[in-house]
Amino acid sequence: MAAARPRMDISADPEALAHRVAQWVTDLACHAGGRFSVALSGGSTPKRLYQLLAGAPYKDAMPWDRVHWFWGDDRFVPWDAPGTHADAAGTYERELKSYYGADKLDPARPLFDVVLLGMGPDGHTASLFPGKPAVEERQRWVTEVPEPGLNPHVPRVTLTYPALESSKSVAFVAAGADKHTMMQRVLAGDRALPSAGVHPVGELVWFIDQAAQRGA
Numbered sequence: 001m002a003a004a005r006p007r008m009d010i011s012a013d014p015e016a017l018a019h020r021v022a023q024w025v026t027d028l029a030c031h032a033g034g035r036f037s038v039a040l041s042g043g044s045t046p047k048r049l050y051q052l053l054a055g056a057p058y059k060d061a062m063p064w065d066r067v068h069w070f071w072g073d074d075r076f077v078p079w080d081a082p083g084t085h086a087d088a089a090g091t092y093e094r095e096l097k098s099y100y101g102a103d104k105l106d107p108a109r110p111l112f113d114v115v116l117l118g119m120g121p122d123g124h125t126a127s128l129f130p131g132k133p134a135v136e137e138r139q140r141w142v143t144e145v146p147e148p149g150l151n152p153h154v155p156r157v158t159l160t161y162p163a164l165e166s167s168k169s170v171a172f173v174a175a176g177a178d179k180h181t182m183m184q185r186v187l188a189g190d191r192a193l194p195s196a197g198v199h200p201v202g203e204l205v206w207f208i209d210q211a212a213q214r215g216a
């Protein structure tokens with residue numbers, strides 16, 4: 001069966017886009033009955049969104065005591081704690097399983113309420129890079145991404161497709177004309193692009209600005 005076409009939500013510019021997503025996440029959190037879980041994306045695009053969430057009016061509306069924030073992916077930089085790259089992925093997966101309360105994901109009970117994602121110039125999302133083993137991972141919820149050739153060139157830890165897809169809403173956030181061509185390829189379902197492989201159990205939304213919609 002073909003995947004449902006995502007919902008497109010277009011804002012005038014990056015500032016309006018950041019407000020739009022901030023309002024969307026805040027509204028969902030407010031309307032959720034109990035705890036509410038959000039997986040955050042890295043990259044530069046959501047910086048303004050995160051700034052907005054930390055200030056009025058969003059900060060005052062957000063039910064912080066019910067909201068749980070998770071990383072979608074991160075750079076693996078050993079700091080002051082001992083542990084290998086694989087240990088870090090395993091530790092995070094155990095943390096997620098403990099939060100979820102089970103070792104197996106049930107499509108009827110998604111792990112996340114919202115997963116925020118970005119799209120890289122090569123079509124990667126989170127730290128799922130084209131042609132790398134993490135893209136094939138269907139059992140683990142978290143995996144290490146040690147391969148060289150990533151830009152920037154640092155080992156990473158990432159949620160896998162099973163975890164990213166276990167969400168009531170998955171939202172790509174993309175701004176700027178330079179995202180246009182890759183986004184079109186992703187929306188056309190180009191299987192070589194990890195961003196095109198995200199098929200959540202819930203809705204899929206693309207929050208973009210007009211420049212990303214139009215291109216150069």
Ligand code: 6PG
Nearest residue numbers: 042043044045118119120125126
């Ligand atoms: C990261 C993310 C990555 C990011 C995209 C888009 O770099 O931390 O894992 O998937 O979301 O590369 O990045 P920009 O928002 O900077 O374009």
